[in-house]
Amino acid sequence: MASDARRDHEAMSERRHYSEQEFERLVSSALDDLPVEFQRALEDVAIVVSDRGAENHAYGMYVGWKVSGMPFLAGGGLPDEILIFRDTLVRDFGDDPERLRQQVLQTVRHEVGHHLGFDEKGVRRLGL
Numbered sequence: 001m002a003s004d005a006r007r008d009h010e011a012m013s014e015r016r017h018y019s020e021q022e023f024e025r026l027v028s029s030a031l032d033d034l035p036v037e038f039q040r041a042l043e044d045v046a047i048v049v050s051d052r053g054a055e056n057h058a059y060g061m062y063v064g065w066k067v068s069g070m071p072f073l074a075g076g077g078l079p080d081e082i083l084i085f086r087d088t089l090v091r092d093f094g095d096d097p098e099r100l101r102q103q104v105l106q107t108v109r110h111e112v113g114h115h116l117g118f119d120e121k122g123v124r125r126l127g128l
Contacts, residue, residue, distance in 0.1 A: 018094060023086045024049055026101055030108040038112055045080040045115060047108075053085025059092075060084050060107040062114035082111040 027049055031039065045064065053059060064080025084107055093100040106128065113123035
């Protein structure tokens, strides 16, 4: 497992480097592009940038209670979170700033879809 993480880190370092602040601006912009109703639905949801995407094999993850009140990925007791994984997004899309921006937007929308109650099939049917 350590060699996988090292290989992912090396692949990321070959791409353009995105500082935490640069990447957080991409995520913030994606959130600003959401309809106002969706932004309101996220008022009590923590949006977290993380570098643990390689170990989760993901670009993003929603952890918490769906708006419908049903748990998603062992949520409960803790605030809901949307995790956006900088390491995997930069690894796969960091060589093209526009593609990275589009994929961050897509990932944010996908995870918001989970918060709004859609399962994986549902968000994919929505094109997310």
